[in-house]
Amino acid sequence: MRRLLVSLRRTWAFLVASGFHVFVLAAATMFTFSERPFVREAPPVVIPLAASRGQKFDMDRPRDIFERKGITQFGGETEPSLYFPEGEESDHNEAVRPFIPPDGGGIRGRQPRGMPGVYDNLGVGGGQGARFAPPRPAVNEQADRTGPATGDEYARAEEDRFFRVADAPLSTFSIDVDTASYSNVRRFLAEGHLPPPGAVRIEEMLNSFRYDYPAPEGDRPFSVCVEEHAAPWAPGHRLVRIGLRGREADFAQAPAANLVFLVDVSGSMSSPDRLPLVKASLRLLVERLRAQDRISVVVYAGSSGLALPATGGNRKEEILAAIDRLQSGGSTNGAEGIELAYQTASENFVKGGINRVILCTDGDFNVGVSSAADLASLIEEKRKTGVFLSVLGYGRGNYADRRMQELADKGNGNAAYIDSIDQARKMLVEQMTGTLWTIAKDVKIQVEFNPAKVAGYRLIGYENRMLAARDFNDDRKDAGEIGMGHQVTALYEIVPAGQEVDIAVDPLKYQPPAQQPAPAAPSNETLTVKLRFKKPDGVTSDKIEVPFVAPAVENKDTPDFDFAASVAMFGMLLRDSSLRGAANWGLVLELAKGGIGEDVSGERKAFVELARLARKTEER
Numbered sequence: 001m002r003r004l005l006v007s008l009r010r011t012w013a014f015l016v017a018s019g020f021h022v023f024v025l026a027a028a029t030m031f032t033f034s035e036r037p038f039v040r041e042a043p044p045v046v047i048p049l050a051a052s053r054g055q056k057f058d059m060d061r062p063r064d065i066f067e068r069k070g071i072t073q074f075g076g077e078t079e080p081s082l083y084f085p086e087g088e089e090s091d092h093n094e095a096v097r098p099f100i101p102p103d104g105g106g107i108r109g110r111q112p113r114g115m116p117g118v119y120d121n122l123g124v125g126g127g128q129g130a131r132f133a134p135p136r137p138a139v140n141e142q143a144d145r146t147g148p149a150t151g152d153e154y155a156r157a158e159e160d161r162f163f164r165v166a167d168a169p170l171s172t173f174s175i176d177v178d179t180a181s182y183s184n185v186r187r188f189l190a191e192g193h194l195p196p197p198g199a200v201r202i203e204e205m206l207n208s209f210r211y212d213y214p215a216p217e218g219d220r221p222f223s224v225c226v227e228e229h230a231a232p233w234a235p236g237h238r239l240v241r242i243g244l245r246g247r248e249a250d251f252a253q254a255p256a257a258n259l260v261f262l263v264d265v266s267g268s269m270s271s272p273d274r275l276p277l278v279k280a281s282l283r284l285l286v287e288r289l290r291a292q293d294r295i296s297v298v299v300y301a302g303s304s305g306l307a308l309p310a311t312g313g314n315r316k317e318e319i320l321a322a323i324d325r326l327q328s329g330g331s332t333n334g335a336e337g338i339e340l341a342y343q344t345a346s347e348n349f350v351k352g353g354i355n356r357v358i359l360c361t362d363g364d365f366n367v368g369v370s371s372a373a374d375l376a377s378l379i380e381e382k383r384k385t386g387v388f389l390s391v392l393g394y395g396r397g398n399y400a401d402r403r404m405q406e407l408a409d410k411g412n413g414n415a416a417y418i419d420s421i422d423q424a425r426k427m428l429v430e431q432m433t434g435t436l437w438t439i440a441k442d443v444k445i446q447v448e449f450n451p452a453k454v455a456g457y458r459l460i461g462y463e464n465r466m467l468a469a470r471d472f473n474d475d476r477k478d479a480g481e482i483g484m485g486h487q488v489t490a491l492y493e494i495v496p497a498g499q500e501v502d503i504a505v506d507p508l509k510y511q512p513p514a515q516q517p518a519p520a521a522p523s524n525e526t527l528t529v530k531l532r533f534k535k536p537d538g539v540t541s542d543k544i545e546v547p548f549v550a551p552a553v554e555n556k557d558t559p560d561f562d563f564a565a566s567v568a569m570f571g572m573l574l575r576d577s578s579l580r581g582a583a584n585w586g587l588v589l590e591l592a593k594g595g596i597g598e599d600v601s602g603e604r605k606a607f608v609e610l611a612r613l614a615r616k617t618e619e620r
Helices: 002-035 049-053 063-067 180-190 202-206 275-286 316-324 334-347 372-385 401-410 421-430 432-436 469-473 559-575 585-594 603-619
Strands: 107-109 130-132 143-146 152-155 170-174 222-230 238-246 257-264 294-300 304-312 354-361 388-393 415-417 438-449 454-460 480-483 487-496 527-534 542-548
Touching: 152 401, 170 454, 170 469, 180 202, 180 401, 180 415, 180 603, 202 487, 202 559, 222 527, 222 542, 238 438, 238 480, 238 527, 238 559, 257 275, 257 334, 275 316, 275 354, 275 421, 294 316, 294 334, 304 316, 304 334, 334 354, 334 372, 354 401, 372 388, 372 401, 388 401, 401 415, 415 421, 421 432, 432 480, 438 454, 438 469, 438 487, 469 527, 487 559, 559 585, 559 603, 585 603
Parallel strands: 257 294, 257 354, 354 388, 388 415
Antiparallel strands: 107 130, 143 152, 170 438, 222 238, 238 487, 294 304, 438 480, 438 527, 454 487, 527 542
C-alpha cells in the first residue's frame, strides 16, 4: 500500500509539473506574439543575377557592386523578394520577409521612393525591406531629448533639401571642424540605443576621419581639392567631395600657450564618465606641456574659484596635484565661472601666442545666468580680445549638446564629445596642435554651380552652418575656425543638367520662375569652390577660388571617396532621412570596407564595426 501511495504521489507531481510547463510555454508564446507582429516565413530565394547576365564584378572596386548597369530590377508585389537565408553570414541586405503587422507600428521601411528592390549576386540590395526598429526618443518643439527625467538636449534635426541651380546657383556655408556628434553617436549605439536625429550631424562624422588630401602650397593656410563620382544611393545623381587640409606642424613649433581649463565641478559631474574622466583627460595634456606654456584651472559650481593660478608647463607635479584635488558638489554657476576664466586668460595673455579657455562640462548650466542668449553674448564679446573658447562635453542623461555647440561657435573654437579616455587622447594628445592652434578664422565656403552642367544640388550636413549668399563677402559675419592640421570635408549630391529636380515646392502663381541668365562664355566647369578666411588676428579676409572640371573619362573613385560616402549614408540612415534614396546598411558596410585603405590608426575598421552595431540595433 505504501509503495502504491508513493507511486500515485509521484504520478500526480509529474502531471502537475507537466501542466505547469505547458502553462508557462503557452503564456510565453502569447506574450511573444503580443510583443511582435506575426511573421510568415518564406523559403529563401537567392538568384545570382550577375551570373545569369554573364556580368562580372571587380571585388577590389566596391562601386562595381552597386552600379548594376544593365541588371533588371527584381522584387515587387508580383515577384518574390530576393534575400540571403537567415543565419548566413553577410554584410549585405538582410532577409526580407512578408509580414502582417497588427497595427503597423514599429515598422521602418527601407524601400526607396519609386524604386523596386534591387539585389545582385552579392546580396547588395536597393533598400527594400522592413525591420523592427527600436523607438526613437520623443521630440519637442525646442529640441530633441532622450533619457529619463530631463534627458540629453539636442538642436532640432533639420532635413537638407535640393535647390535648383536656376533659382539658387550659390551655396554658402561656414566650415565646421567639430567632431562631437560621431563620438556621441558611438556612445548611444554602444549602450544599445539609436541616437535621436538631432544628435546625428553628418558633417561632424565626416570630419572625425582623416583623408589623403594634398598638403597646402606656399604660404596658404590650407589646400582645396574636389572629386566627383556617381552617388551610391541615387542612380543618375553625382556626388562631389570638397576637401580642405590645414597646414601641419608639430606642437613643439607652436607659439607659447596660455591655457585656462574651466572645469564644471557641480553635483551633476560626479559620475565616472564626467569629472573623473575630465581629470584623466587633463593629465594626458599636461604631459605635453612645454616650459613656455602656462596653464590655469578655474572651477565652478555654486561659486567659482581659481583652483590653479597660471603655472609653467615645466611644473607638472604642481599642475597634476591641483587636478587631483578637484571634487564635485553643488549646483552650477556657469556664467560666473566663464567670467573668471576669461579674466584669468586676460591677465596672462600671450601676444602672438595661443590664448584659449577650454570648458569641460556636461553643459548643465542651471543657475547664475539669466538666459542662454546672455551667456552666448558674453562669450562672443570675449573672443574679440583674442581669447578663444573650446568645449569638451562629458556624460549622458543631461548632456546639453545644443548649448555647448552654440558656446563653441560663439567663442571661435571647436566642440568635442569625450566618451572615453581614447577619445580624450585623440583630442588632447594626437590632435593637440589642431585643437589649440588656430591658423585661420571666419572660414566660409561658397560653391557656384554651372547651370550648363548641374540642374540641382543639396549640401549633405552643415544644416546649422548655412549662410546667405551675401554673407560670403561680409567680413563682419562670423564663421568657423580651422586649426593646424585640421581637415574639412563637404559632400554635395548634384543632379546633372537635363534631369528634373524635385524640390517639393509648387510653381509660382503670380510670376514666372527665376531664369538663370546665359553665361557670358561657354564653360566646361562643373562648379567653382570659393573660400574666404582671415588670419587668426586679422580683420580683413583673403579669398581663394578653385574651379572644377570633371574629367572626360571618369577616374576610378578613391578609397577615401568611398569611405566618405559610406559615412554620409550611415548618418542618413540614422536620421531616417527622406533623401536617403537606395541607401541601406549593406551598402554602407560594402563601401566602408572598400575604403579602409592603410588605416594606420584603426579608426576606419572601428567604423565598420560601428556600422554593423547600428544595423543590429535598428533590427531589434
